[in-house]
Amino acid sequence: MSIPSNETKQKRTLWQWISFITPYVYSTGIVFIIGWMLSAAVINGIETVKAHSWKAFFLPTNENTHSNEQSWVNVIAHSIIDSNLNNIIFRGIFFLLIWVTLFLMIPVAFTRLKRFKLFNFEFEVEDKEQAAIQTVEINGGKAKLMAYLTSDDASGKLFDFLDGTVINYQEALMYFLDEIQAGYRQHFNASFSYMVQKEGLPPQIEDLSDESRETGEAVLRNKTDNDNLLKKNYLVYYFCLENNTFTTVLSSYQHQFDIFDKYLIELLHNIINKNVENIEYMVALTSEDEENETA
Structure with a gap:
């Protein structure tokens, strides 16, 4: 897969x-x-x-x-x-x-x-005061994104990816990553790329994936000189899906990932997993009731 x-x-x-x-x-x-x-x-x-x-x-x-x-x-x-x-x-x-x-x-x-x-x-x-205000605004925006992921609106959005009695996890994950990507670009003036891979990771990302697997948390690594446009900042999260293992990789030339980004990506995967299980369980029970009524 x-x-x-x-x-x-x-x-x-x-x-x-x-x-x-x-x-x-x-x-x-x-x-x-x-x-x-x-x-x-x-x-x-x-x-x-x-x-x-x-x-x-x-x-x-x-x-x-x-x-x-x-x-x-x-x-x-x-x-x-x-x-x-x-x-x-x-x-x-x-x-x-x-x-x-x-x-x-x-x-x-x-x-x-x-x-x-x-x-x-x-x-x-x-301007130190301006920089401090900007930092507060950015972190506040990321906190709002976290609140949105835990809201009923985000949970209800998963029904759009319901195929029969199963939710297409891949498409749901892609949708929310696209939403976060667009939000970062529009509100924070920060751009990043993402990929979700099962294997074939570059050596430097493979090390971060192994660290994420061992700790169970997202791992970030920012370059020492953020003005170096030949290197990237990375945020990596290792997760399991249907007996398969995957790695979500966020990378950016300019945006330095922080603790809020780390928690945001962890929250995204955990919320999707939890809501998918609840929705699929609810749909399965509903289907059984309908079958019993038909019988």
């Missing part, structure tokens, strides 16, 4: 991709500038040693055209300015300052920072 999967392709927005590649572009730029400084210094050193001597490597290679009456400060200043090595160092430092300042001026650079301090100036990047 197999249960259809709904692996809706999650679209990663342009802003998410920009946030993802920004640290790599930033690091690459710094490495490139430092690499240029080192390579230019090595090339300059080799050419200077060949043309003059090791002493000329740190001193100006051109002849002193300045007046002998100049002060010692001017002599030292001209020596520093006329040195090719010093020019390379100063130019590299200038490029580094420009590069770092550029990324500090771009809002994308602040997406991972909660507070940034530069000298005596401190910048708050995230």
Whole structure:
């Protein structure tokens, strides 16, 4: 027996991709500038040693055209300015300052920072009160979903999947997962894909499935860096159906699963199991009564 999967392709927005590649572009730029400084210094050193001597490597290679009456400060200043090595160092430092300042001026650079301090100036990047309110609203919405699953409306919806005296568990599970998926996308701006499989799970999901089987609870695993768009967050639940074992897998590139998601998925499976048993038992009794009356 197999249960259809709904692996809706999650679209990663342009802003998410920009946030993802920004640290790599930033690091690459710094490495490139430092690499240029080192390579230019090595090339300059080799050419200077060949043309003059090791002493000329740190001193100006051109002849002193300045007046002998100049002060010692001017002599030292001209020596520093006329040195090719010093020019390379100063130019590299200038490029580094420009590069770092550029990324500090771009809002994308602040997406991972909660507070940034530069000298005596401190910048708050995230509104803590707004974030707290948003968290409460999201958790409240998930609590409403749990209340809906335990309501009479959700129980009555299972009659739509009644085939004779048996409820099609697969279709019922798919229906409620679709409802939860749509609710997350609409109210929480969070998208996820789901699949229900009997076998053939990837190794990382297989480990989570085994852990869920041992604990009897849903298991979640979020990636360390949520901005990494090459990995996913997972919520896995192992369950039995008609002497067969299945695993429900929720995955998302952006949404980090929490304890409310864990309880929601556990509640969904438990409520469906309980209501299916009650409805099928009630239908079976009703059918027997009708048969007896007919007889």
